[in-house]
Amino acid sequence: MAELNERKKQILAAVVEQFIKTGEPVGSKELIACTGLKVSSATVRNDMSELVALGYLEQPHTSAGRVPSQKGYRYYVDHLMKSREIDELNRRLIDAGISSAAGDPERLITRAGEVLADLTKCASISKAPGGDSMLIRKIELVPIGIHTAMLVLLTSNGILKSRLCRLDAPLTSKLCEEFYNIVQAAILGKPASEINVASMQTVAASVDGDSFAMLPLMAAVCELARSTAQSRILLGGSSNLLGHKEYGAQAAELLEFLNKSEPITEVMRGGARPIEIRIGRENLYRQLENSSVIVAKYSVSGDDTGTIGVIGPTRMDYERIIPSVRYLTDLVGRLITQALEE
Amino acid sequence: MAELNERKKQILAAVVEQFIKTGEPVGSKELIACTGLKVSSATVRNDMSELVALGYLEQPHTSAGRVPSQKGYRYYVDHLMKSREIDELNRRLIDAGISSAAGDPERLITRAGEVLADLTKCASISKAPGGDSMLIRKIELVPIGIHTAMLVLLTSNGILKSRLCRLDAPLTSKLCEEFYNIVQAAILGKPASEINVASMQTVAASVDGDSFAMLPLMAAVCELARSTAQSRILLGGSSNLLGHKEYGAQAAELLEFLNKSEPITEVMRGGARPIEIRIGRENLYRQLENSSVIVAKYSVSGDDTGTIGVIGPTRMDYERIIPSVRYLTDLVGRLITQALEE
DNA sequence: AATTAGCACTCGGTGTCGTTGAGTGCTAAT
DNA sequence: ATTAGCACTCAACGACACCGAGTGCTAATT
Numbered sequence: 212m213a214e215l216n217e218r219k220k221q222i223l224a225a226v227v228e229q230f231i232k233t234g235e236p237v238g239s240k241e242l243i244a245c246t247g248l249k250v251s252s253a254t255v256r257n258d259m260s261e262l263v264a265l266g267y268l269e270q271p272h273t274s275a276g277r278v279p280s281q282k283g284y285r286y287y288v289d290h291l292m293k294s295r296e297i298d299e300l301n302r303r304l305i306d307a308g309i310s311s312a313a314g315d316p317e318r319l320i321t322r323a324g325e326v327l328a329d330l331t332k333c334a335s336i337s338k339a340p341g342g343d344s345m346l347i348r349k350i351e352l353v354p355i356g357i358h359t360a361m362l363v364l365l366t367s368n369g370i371l372k373s374r375l376c377r378l379d380a381p382l383t384s385k386l387c388e389e390f391y392n393i394v395q396a397a398i399l400g401k402p403a404s405e406i407n408v409a410s411m412q413t414v415a416a417s418v419d420g421d422s423f424a425m426l427p428l429m430a431a432v433c434e435l436a437r438s439t440a441q442s443r444i445l446l447g448g449s450s451n452l453l454g455h456k457e458y459g460a461q462a463a464e465l466l467e468f469l470n471k472s473e474p475i476t477e478v479m480r481g482g483a484r485p486i487e488i489r490i491g492r493e494n495l496y497r498q499l500e501n502s503s504v505i506v507a508k509y510s511v512s513g514d515d516t517g518t519i520g521v522i523g524p525t526r527m528d529y530e531r532i533i534p535s536v537r538y539l540t541d542l543v544g545r546l547i548t549q550a551l552e553e
Numbered sequence: 554m555a556e557l558n559e560r561k562k563q564i565l566a567a568v569v570e571q572f573i574k575t576g577e578p579v580g581s582k583e584l585i586a587c588t589g590l591k592v593s594s595a596t597v598r599n600d601m602s603e604l605v606a607l608g609y610l611e612q613p614h615t616s617a618g619r620v621p622s623q624k625g626y627r628y629y630v631d632h633l634m635k636s637r638e639i640d641e642l643n644r645r646l647i648d649a650g651i652s653s654a655a656g657d658p659e660r661l662i663t664r665a666g667e668v669l670a671d672l673t674k675c676a677s678i679s680k681a682p683g684g685d686s687m688l689i690r691k692i693e694l695v696p697i698g699i700h701t702a703m704l705v706l707l708t709s710n711g712i713l714k715s716r717l718c719r720l721d722a723p724l725t726s727k728l729c730e731e732f733y734n735i736v737q738a739a740i741l742g743k744p745a746s747e748i749n750v751a752s753m754q755t756v757a758a759s760v761d762g763d764s765f766a767m768l769p770l771m772a773a774v775c776e777l778a779r780s781t782a783q784s785r786i787l788l789g790g791s792s793n794l795l796g797h798k799e800y801g802a803q804a805a806e807l808l809e810f811l812n813k814s815e816p817i818t819e820v821m822r823g824g825a826r827p828i829e830i831r832i833g834r835e836n837l838y839r840q841l842e843n844s845s846v847i848v849a850k851y852s853v854s855g856d857d858t859g860t861i862g863v864i865g866p867t868r869m870d871y872e873r874i875i876p877s878v879r880y881l882t883d884l885v886g887r888l889i890t891q892a893l894e895e
Numbered sequence: 896a897a898t899t900a901g902c903a904c905t906c907g908g909t910g911t912c913g914t915t916g917a918g919t920g921c922t923a924a925t
Numbered sequence: 926a927t928t929a930g931c932a933c934t935c936a937a938c939g940a941c942a943c944c945g946a947g948t949g950c951t952a953a954t955t
Binding site for chain 3: 250251252253254257271272273274275
C-alpha cells in the first residue's frame with residue numbers, strides 16, 4: 212500500500228473528524244477553515260481527489276464534498292486517531308454511573324450497559340461473565356410453604372439466579388436432605404452448561420427415595436442452570452439509534468436485527484484481541500453494513516469471560532468511544548474480581 | 554348526544570374496520586364494496602357527511618375519503634365492536650406462550666409481555682405484582698465467603714430478588730444472628746415500600762452489637778426492597794412500533810418517551826375499572842396523541858396488584874387486542890395466585 | 896515539480912406549474 | 926328519503942427551470 216504523505220494524512224483525519232461532527236460531506240474550503248492548513252483549496256482538492264482514487268474517501272456525487280469510506284475510517288482508527296486515553300469527563304461519568312452497583316456482578320453489567328449507551332448515544336451490548344469456565348458454586352433450597360420453595364443458584368463468577376418452584380408433593384425435610392445430596396454429588400463444581408434434564412434424570416434415578424417428588428425441583432434447577440449458562444445478552448439504549456439521521460428507515464430493520472439473540476451472540480464473539488473494532492462491512496451481517504461495532508472483553512480473576520460494547524453508525528465518535536469502552540471493561544473486570552475475592 | 558340510526562352505525566363500524574385494515578382513508582364506493590350495503594354511494598356520502606358533522610369521522614382533505622376520529626374510535630370500541638370474546642387461535646398462542654413460565658411469578662410477567670407484544674405487533678408494558686399490599690415475606694442471608702454473602706428477598710406476591718453483598722468485616726455467625734434478629738423485628742411483614750435507609754439506621758442503632766459491620770447488609774436489604782417496591786415496568790416489543798407506517802418520524806420520539814420510567818408509571822396507573830382503554834388524546838401525554846393504550850389489571854389472591862397492557866397506534870386492531878389483553882391478565886392472575894397458594 | 900488562481904461544469908435540492916384522478920358536495924329528478 | 930349526474934377540490938406526481946456548493950481542469954506562478 213502506497214504510504215500517504217503528511218498532508219494527506221492530515222486531510223484524511225480532518226475529513227473523518229469533520230464528517231463525524233457534522234454528518235455532511237466536507238468540501239475543500241470547509242476543510243481549510245477547520246484545519247487551518249496553509250494551502251489553497253485547489254491543493255486540497257487535488258489531494259482529496261487522490262484519496263478518493265486510493266479508496267480512503269468517497270464522493271456521494273460529483274458536485275458534493277467527500278465522505279470517509281470504510282477503508283478511510285479504518286485507516287483513521289488504526290493510524291490517525293489522536294487520543295487513545297479516556298478523557299477526564301468520560302472517566303468520571305463512568306465511575307459515577309456504576310459505583311452504585313459495585314457489589315453485585317449482574318447489576319454491575321446491567322448498569323455498565325446503561326452507562327455506556329448514555330455516554331455514547333449508541334446501543335450497548337453487554338454480556339455477563341459466562342462461558343465454560345463458569346462453575347456452579349452454590350445451590351440453596353429455601354422452603355416457603357408446604358408446596359412451594361425457592362431455589363437460588365450461584366456461579367463461580369458471581370451470577371445469581373433465583374426462582375420459585377411449586378411442588379406436587381409436600382416439601383419434607385427428608386426431601387430437602389435428598390435434594391442437597393444430589394446437588395452435592397452431581398451439580399456443585401460442574402460447569403453450568405453441563406446441567407441439563409437428561410443428565411439430571413439419571414442422577415435422580417440413582418438416588419433412592421421419592422424421585423417423583425424430586426422432579427419439579429430438578430427441573431427448576433436445570434432451568435436455572437440453563438438460563439445462567441446461556442447468559443443473556445443485554446441490549447441497552449437501542450432507542451438511541453433512532454436519533455441518528457443516517458439510519459432513517461433502516462433503523463427499524465436494525466432494531467429488529469438487534470433484538471434477535473442468535474446474530475447478536477455472533478456479533479459479540481470476539482477474536483483473540485482484547486478489543487475488537489469492526490467497521491461497516493467488516494461485520495458479517497448485511498444489517499450492520501452501515502454500523503460499527505466496538506466490543507471489548509473483560510476478565511474475571513484472569514479468565515476471559517464477559518463482553519461489553521457498543522453498536523452505532525459507522526459515523527460514530529471513535530476517538531471518544533474506543534477509550535471509553537476500553538476503560539469500562541477494565542473497570543468492570545476489576546470490580547467483579549474484587550467482589551468475588553475472599 | 555343524538556343517537557345514530559342503524560345504517561350510520563353500520564357505516565361508522567365499516568369505516569373504522571376498513572381503516573384499521575388498510576390504513577388508507579375510505580371512500581364511499583369502497584365502503585359499499587366492503588359492506589354489501591344496498592344503497593348508492595351518494596347515500597353513503599350523505600351519511601358520512603353527517604358523521605363528520607357529528608365528529609365521528611374526519612376528512613384529511615376535501616377530496617379524500619374518511620378516517621375515524623378519536624370520538625369515532627371511542628364509539629366503535631364502546632358500542633359497535635362485535636367480538637368481545639378472545640378467539641381460539643389467540644387463546645392458544647397465549648396459553649402456549651406462557652405455559653413454560655407458570656411456576657415463577659416474575660418470569661410469568663416477563664413472558665406475558667413478550668407474548669402480548671408478539672401477538673399484537675405493538676409494544677407491551679407489564680408490571681409485576683406490587684403496590685402497598687406487597688409485604689416482605691422472607692429474607693435469607695447465605696454466607697459465600699468470609700467477606701461475601703448473598704441476600705435473597707421474597708415478597709408476599711412471589712417476587713424474588715437476590716444480590717451479592719460484600720462486607721468490610723468478616724461474616725461471623727454472631728453477625729448473622731444479629732442480622733436475623735433485626736430482620737425479624739423490623740422488616741418481615743412490613744410493606745416493601747416502607748423499608749428505606751433512614752428507617753433502617755434507627756433500627757440498626759437500637760440493636761446492640763457491631764452496627765458498623767451490619768451496615769453493608771442493611772444497605773443491601775434496603776436496595777433490594779427499594780428495587781422490589783418500585784417494581785420495574787417491563788417494556789416489550791418496542792421495535793414493533795417502528796413497523797407501523799403512521800408513526801414515521803415520530804417513532805423515535807415515542808420510543809424515547811416509553812423508555813422513561815416516570816411517565817410510563819403514570820400511563821399504567823389505571824382507574825377503578827379492570828380494563829382501561831385510552832384512545833389518542835385521552836392519554837394525558839402529548840407523545841401519545843397518536844397512540845392508544847390498553848391496560849388491564851390482574852389480581853393475585855384477590856388484591857389488585859399488577860398491570861399488563863399494550864401501546865400501539867390509534868389505528869390498532871381493537872377487536873382482536875382487547876379480548877387478548879383481558880384474557881391474558883386473567884390468566885396471569887390465576888397462575889400467580891395458584892403458584893403462591895399453600 | 897508543486898502550488899494556485901480562475902473558470903466552466905456537474906448535479907442534487909428546491910420551487911413552480913400543469914395534469915391527473917379519486918372522491919366529494921350539491922342539485923334536481925325519482 | 927334516495928339516487929343519478931355533474932362540477933369542483935385538492936393531494937400526488939412528473940416535468941422543468943434555477944440555484945449554488947463543490948468539483949476538475951488548465952494555465953500561470955513560485
